[in-house]
Amino acid sequence: MAAGQASKYFLVEADMLPEIFVKVAKAKELLETGEAQTVAEAAGAVGISRSAFYKYKDAVTPFQDLKRGGIITFHITLRDKMGVLSSVLAVFANSGANILTINQSIPINGTALVTISAETTGMAITGEALLDNLHKTGGVKKAEVLAG
Numbered sequence: 001m002a003a004g005q006a007s008k009y010f011l012v013e014a015d016m017l018p019e020i021f022v023k024v025a026k027a028k029e030l031l032e033t034g035e036a037q038t039v040a041e042a043a044g045a046v047g048i049s050r051s052a053f054y055k056y057k058d059a060v061t062p063f064q065d066l067k068r069g070g071i072i073t074f075h076i077t078l079r080d081k082m083g084v085l086s087s088v089l090a091v092f093a094n095s096g097a098n099i100l101t102i103n104q105s106i107p108i109n110g111t112a113l114v115t116i117s118a119e120t121t122g123m124a125i126t127g128e129a130l131l132d133n134l135h136k137t138g139g140v141k142k143a144e145v146l147a148g
Contacts, residue, residue: 006132023048024056061144070121071100076114076134077142080107084139085114091133092116096124111141 014022027042029035036042043053078084085104092099097118105113120127127145134143 007135009128020048020052021056021060024053024060025062027053028057028060029062070119071117072097072120072127072130073115073117073146074131074134075144075146076116076140078112078114079139079141080110080112081139084137085112087137087139088114088116088134091130091137092118095130095133096122097130098122115146 023046026046027036027039027048030042030045031039036045039050039053043050076088078088089099089102097120099116099118101115101117103115120130123130125133131143131145134140
C-alpha cells in the first residue's frame, strides 16, 4: 500500500474467500488459544506452510459482529514514549467510545502492549474509522481488533 494511503477493509463471507485465508485465520486462532504452541504446529494443523501463514497473518482477521453487544476490544502496540497512551485515549474520547477496560504491559525493548475494551454504541464514527485513526496516531506501531 502506498505511504499515507488509508487501509481499506471488506466484509466477505468466509465461503467466498480463498481457502488459504480461512486456514490462516484458523491457525491464528490455534496460536491465540494455546491449542498450538508454535507457528509450525498451527500451520501444520490446518494444512498450510509457515511461509503462507507469515505472508497473510497480518492481513487476515476474522470478523466478529461489531454491533453485537457494542463492545470492541483493541490490541495496540505502542512506542514507549511519554504521551503516546494519552494520545490513544484521546482518539477513543473523540470518537465517542466509552472505554471499559485498559490493560498495559510493562514496556520491553521500547514497546508496550495495550488492550482496550470500549463500548461503541455511542460512537460518532465507525469502528473501521476508529481503527484507522489509531493507526494514524503518533507512537502507535500496530493496532488491531481483537474481538467485537
